[in-house]
Structures are given as structure tokens and as C-alpha cells.
Amino acid sequence: MIEAPSGKGAADENFPVGSFLLPARLRPHVARFYEFARAIDDIADSPVLATDEKILRLEAMRQALEGELGADVQGLEKAQAIRQSLRETGITTRHCADLISAFKQDAVKLRYDNWADLMDYCNRSAAPVGRYLLDLHGEESQHYPWSDALCNALQVINHLQDCADDYVLLDRVYLPGDWLAAEGATVEDLSGTHATPGLRRVIDRCIEGTRALLADARRLPGALSSRRLAYESAVIVRIAERLTDELASRDPIAERVELTKPQFLACGISGLWSATVGARRNGNG
Numbered sequence: 001m002i003e004a005p006s007g008k009g010a011a012d013e014n015f016p017v018g019s020f021l022l023p024a025r026l027r028p029h030v031a032r033f034y035e036f037a038r039a040i041d042d043i044a045d046s047p048v049l050a051t052d053e054k055i056l057r058l059e060a061m062r063q064a065l066e067g068e069l070g071a072d073v074q075g076l077e078k079a080q081a082i083r084q085s086l087r088e089t090g091i092t093t094r095h096c097a098d099l100i101s102a103f104k105q106d107a108v109k110l111r112y113d114n115w116a117d118l119m120d121y122c123n124r125s126a127a128p129v130g131r132y133l134l135d136l137h138g139e140e141s142q143h144y145p146w147s148d149a150l151c152n153a154l155q156v157i158n159h160l161q162d163c164a165d166d167y168v169l170l171d172r173v174y175l176p177g178d179w180l181a182a183e184g185a186t187v188e189d190l191s192g193t194h195a196t197p198g199l200r201r202v203i204d205r206c207i208e209g210t211r212a213l214l215a216d217a218r219r220l221p222g223a224l225s226s227r228r229l230a231y232e233s234a235v236i237v238r239i240a241e242r243l244t245d246e247l248a249s250r251d252p253i254a255e256r257v258e259l260t261k262p263q264f265l266a267c268g269i270s271g272l273w274s275a276t277v278g279a280r281r282n283g284n285g
Contacts, residue, residue, distance in 0.1 A: 002075035235271030
């Protein structure tokens with residue numbers, strides 16, 4: 001057995017995965033990509049696997065992805081499935097390989113020195129998802145920076161949502177170490193029942209960085225040729241903005257900060273409207 005299933009699925013994500021907004025012909029490929037990403041993420045996040053075992057399993061997934069192992073090797077079905085999908089769509093294995101690189105890092109790296117250190121991780125753990133979707137829809141690589149900004153913002157949001165659990169269960173902290181030191185906070189504060197004043201200031205600095213990323217991400221929907229992908233990205237931008245607002249006003253140490261179904265629906269409607277208005281302004285409506 002190579003995988004280490006956590007039980008998490010698409011319904012547990014902050015954003016719609018392969019939703020009806022995307023072209024029906026592409027959804028099966030998106031599903032394979034997500035299942036592969038979920039499988040390798042679960043290996044890295046397993047609380048029971050030893051570090052060396054995580055690295056071995058992730059390397060086996062990489063070898064299967066790159067075709068270095070036989071197609072009949074058991075336990076690597078999701079890597080083999082995405083390899084076949086990439087061959088069918090003509091997309092590079094680079095995006096999937098970058099994800100594996102990030103999750104190998106998760107197995108061995110438990111602290112981040114500063115925001116740049118964290119962004120380097122996000123550029124491999126989150127940005128490849130958006131780049132894959134752009135490639136799948138035939139979009140230009142010149143849009144990568146705005147997609148990267150959106151995906152990296154979502155990653156930081158997820159880190160803030162899970163900051164207490166990541167520390168308590170995995171001893172992993174994604175909050176920049178230099179900000180913790182500057183604000184008089186420690187990683188041990190993450191095990192409390194609420195955010196200390198210093199930890200709150202670190203969270204707020206992360207939120208400020210997220211808002212800066214989202215300022216760039218807002219340019220993505222209007223730049224896309226695919227109307228369906230523009231709709232999807234606009235909705236995700238709205239979700240990210242609302243989650244950021246929630247994290248700014250609530251305590252992720254004291255509670256799980258997430259959107260209610262009505263809030264999620266409101267983001268969908270708002271995102272679709274903004275994308276439609278943007279398309280009309282650009283003469284594509």
C-alpha cells in the first residue's frame with residue numbers, strides 16, 4: 001500500500017473542484033489531477049508514517065508519474081492515472097512533479113524562516129494547481145503570475161485555518177518565524193485555546209500578505225480566454241476574499257474558520273456576476 005488515505009475529499013476543500021462551471025470534457029482530467037494531489041498530500045500529512053517512509057512513498061509516486069516504473073505496479077494507480085491523463089492532454093508532468101517536491105519538503109521541514117521562504121513552498125504546493133488548469137484550458141503561460149497569486153493566497157488561508165492542528169498533530173508551523181519573533185510570539189502559542197496578542201499580530205500580517213496576493217489574483221478572470229474557467233476563477237477569488245475577511249475578524253486558534261453554505265453560495269453568485277460584467281466590458285459577452 002503506497003497511499004495513506006485521510007478520508008478527505010473534494011467536499012473538504014475551500015474551493016470548488018471540477019465544478020459544473022468547467023467544460024464537461026475536461027472534468028474527468030481535473031478529477032484525476034485532484035485525486036493524485038490528494039493522495040500525495042495525504043502521504044505527507046500522515047501522522048503515523050515515519051519521515052523516511054513518506055519520502056519513499058512520494059518518490060515511488062514520482063517514478064510512476066514519470067514512467068520510470070511499470071504500469072502494473074500495485075498501489076500507484078493514481079499516479080498512473082494522471083500520467084495517462086497528461087499524455088492524453090499533452091500537458092507536462094512538471095506541475096505534478098512540483099507538488100511532489102513540496103510534499104517531500106513537508107515530510108522534513110517543520111518551520112519557515114520568513115514570508116519568502118513560505119512563498120517558495122507555496123509556489124510548489126499550490127501554484128502548480130492553477131498552472132495545470134490554465135494549461136488544460138489552453139490558456140497562455142503569461143497568466144501564470146495571477147494564477148500563482150490566487151493559489152498561493154488559498155494556501156496561506158488554509159495554513160491559517162489549520163495552524164493549530166498543524167502544530168498539535170504534526171509539529172508543523174507555516175507562520176513566518178521572523179514575524180513570530182518580532183511580535184513576541186512562539187510556536188507554543190498555537191496550542192492555546194485562543195490567539196495571544198503576539199500571535200494575533202502574526203496572523204494579521206499573514207492576512208495582509210494574502211490581501212496583496214489577492215490584489216494580483218483579481219486580474220486573472222478578465223484575462224482568460226475560456227469563459228468557463230473565468231467564471232470558476234472569479235468564484236474562487238470571491239471565496240478567498242470572504243475567507244480572508246473571516247480570518248481577520250475571527251480567531252483560528254479558538255475555532256475552525258470556514259464559510260457557511262449561504263456565504264459560499266453568495267460568493268458563487270457574486271463571482272459569476274463579476275465575471276459576466278467583466279466579459280461584457282471586454283466585448284466578450
